[in-house]
Amino acid sequence: MFRRSKTQDPAPSAPEPVSQPNRLAPRSPSEAIKPTAAPPPPEKPVRERGGLLSAVSGLLTLFVILGLGAILGIVVLERQTNEAGPLPADKVVVVPRSSVGEMAELLQREGVIGHPMLFELTARFGRKAALKAGEYNFKAHASIDDVVDVLVQGRPVQHAITFPEGLTSEQIVARLNDNDVLTGDINETPPEGSLLPDTYKFERGDSRQKILNLMRTKQREVLNQIWARRSPDVPVRTPQEMVTLASIVEKETGRADERPRVAGVFVNRLQKRMRLQSDPTIVYGLVGGRGTLGRGILRSEIDRVTPYNTYAIEGLPPGPIANPGRAALEAVANPSRTKELFFVADGTGGHVFAETLEAHNRNVARWRQVEKAKAAADPGTTIGVDKVEPPAQADPAAAGAALPPRTALPGAPLAYDGGEANTAARSRAFDASEGTARDPLRNKTFDLNSPKTVPVLRNP
Template sequence: MKRAGCLAAGGLFALVAAASMVFSWGWYSSSPVDKDTTFIVPEGASLTAVANKLEAEGLIASADSFLLRAKILGSRDPIKTGEFPVPAGATASQLLDTFQHGQPQLRFVTVAEGVPSVMVHQALMAQPLLTGDIPVPAEGSVLPDTYDFERGETRAAVLKRMQDAMTRYLAEAWAKRKPGIAVNTPEEAVILASIVEKETGVARERRMVAGLYSNRVKQGMKLQADPTIIYPITQGRPLGRRIRQSEIAAVNGYNTYTMVGLPRGPITNPGRESIAAVLDPAATDALYMVADGTGGHAFATTLDEHNANVEKWFALRRQRGEM
C-alpha cells in the first residue's frame, strides 16, 4: 500500500510538473512574430487592452492565454506607453518585459534658431507620426532645439515641451542678466533677441549686434532693422526678393524704419545665444552696421564712418555684378 501510494504521488507530481512545463513553454516559447516589427502601447492602456491588441495584430496566439501566464509568471511592474521594437520570434515573456522595462522608440524634430512660428507649425503638422491639430504658436514662444517624440504622441504635447523649454531658459537667463541692459522685461529681451537672430548668422557677432541695437534703444533711435520690415509681409518666411521702398515706408507695429523702439512682438523664435547676447551685450559705442562681404558686418560709431563702409559694400557688390 505504501509503495502504491508513493507511485500515485509520484505520478501526480510528474503530471503537475508536465503541466507546469507546458504552461511555462507557452510563456517562453517563440510567438507568431515572423519578422521584426513594432508595437504601440496606447496612452492609458491596461494589460488586458494590450493583450487584445497583441492578438488582433497577430503577435500572440491568444489574449486570454497571455493574460493568464502574465499574471502567474510575469512581473507586476506597470506597462509603459509608446512604440516598442518587437523582434522576430519574440516570446510572450519578452513582450511583457519590453513593455514594462524597455525604452519606447523616439523620433526627433528640430527647430533651428531663427525659424518663425509659422514654420514650426508647418513642421509639426507635416510630421505623420504625430496626432491632433495645433494653432500657430505665439512668435518667440518656442526655444530652438531638437525635441524627441513618440509615434502617436499629440502635436500639442510636443509643442508644449518646446514652449516650456523657452519659459525655463528665459527665466534662468533673465536671472543672470547684466545690469544696465536696454530691455526691461523678459518679453522685451525675446523681441530684441529675435532681431539679433535675424540680423546675423555669425556667432561671434551676436553680442556686438546686440550691443549696437541696445545703444539705439537707449538713445531713442530707430532700430532700422530690415527683418522687421519683412515680418508683417511674410510672417517670418523668406521674402525672396528685394525690399520695396513702399515697404520701407510702411507704418505698422513691426517696421523699425518708421517707429522708434522695439516692435510690438518678436519676429522669430530666437535661440539661446541670441537671448544671452541681449542680456549681456558687448560694450561698444557702435550705432551702425553694414554687410562686409564675408558674411559678417562692418560696425561704425558715426554716420560718416558708416557711409564709408556702405560705399565699400556697394563697390564690392558692383564688382560682383550684383548692382
C-alpha cells in the first residue's frame, strides 16, 4: 500500500465565504410600520400582428356595423312605407309607360304619395317585378307599399260598354265611336246579325276594333251552341236563317217571357206558308242599318216592295234586321209549342195572342178601346203609337181611308196582321217598337242616330 507523500498532497484551499443575505438597514420603529411601495408591473411584451389576421378582423367588424345599420334602415323604411298616404279619397290615375322616377313625380302631383324618393327606393329594391303602366284606382290614404303593389300587380280599372239586344251593326259601331275611353278606328261595319249584344269589359286604351272582334267571336260561339240543340221542328235550314228569324223576334217584343211565344207564332206562319208580316222588317227595308224610322210607318210604306218587307215577300228576308241576343236565339231554336198565328199590342208593352183571325180582330178592338181611353184621359196622348200624321202631299191615299183587303195566300188571313193590329181596324201602320219599353224615342240609349231621311227605293 502506497502512501502519498506530503509533498504530493495538494494544499488545502481556503473555504469560500458564505454569502450573507442582504440585511436591511435597521429602521426606526416609525419607519418600520410604514407600508413599502409595491414594485411596478412588468412591461408588456411588444407583439407583432400579422397582416391577414388584422384585415379579416377589420372586415368582420365592418360587416357587423354595416349589417346593423342595414337592419336599422330597413326597419325605418318599412315603417315609413306602411304609413298612411296623403290621398284623402279614392282616385283614378292614368300612369303612362315611363321610368320609376317619372311615375313617382306623377303620383306626387296627383297627391297619391308624399315622398317620391321613398317610392323609388321601394319600387327599385323592395319589389322584384317591374311597375306596369295603366289606369289604376288608388284607395284613400294608400301607403307607398300599397301603391307599389297596385302598380306591380297591374290590375287596371275595368270599363264596361253595354249593347242592348236589337241594335243594328251600324248603331253598335256608332256607340263604339262615341266612347272616348276606347281608341282606334273601325275598319268596316260588320255584317248584320254577326255581333252578340252584351256587356263587355275593357281597359283604357283598348281599341274599338278589339271589342268588335270579341263580339263576333262570342256570337259564333253562342250560335254554334244553340244551333246544336235546336228543335228539329223549326223551319230554318242554316244558322244564318235562325239569326234572321231571331232578329225579327227581337224587334217585335222586349219582354223575355214573350220571346218563345212570338217565335212560335212566326214558326207556325212559316210552316203554313203565310207571310210573316212583321212591321220591323218594313222599317229595316226603308232605313237599313241606321235603325229607327223616327216616326210611324205610312200606309204607302206597307205596300212598298223591299227585299226585307215581309208584307211583300214570302218567307224570311235575305238577312237579319238587327243583332239578336242570346235569349232571342234560344227562343227561335226552341219556340213555344202553340197554334197561335196572331198577336197584337195590349197597350202595356206586352201582347195578346190568338189562333184565329176572328179572335185576333176582337183583341184588336180591345186594344183600340184601351188606346182611346188613354187619349181621353190625357188629351196630349195620340191614339195608338202612330205619333206622326202622314203628310197628305206625300201620299194622298194615306190620309185616312181604309185599306182594301189584299188577296191572301191559301190558308192565310188578311194582310197587315203581322203581329200587330189588323188593317181593317186601323188606317195607318206603325213602328212595332214604338209605344213599348223598347221604343227608341222614349229610351235614348237605344236611339243612337237622329232620324234620317228615308231613301227612295225602287220597286223591283
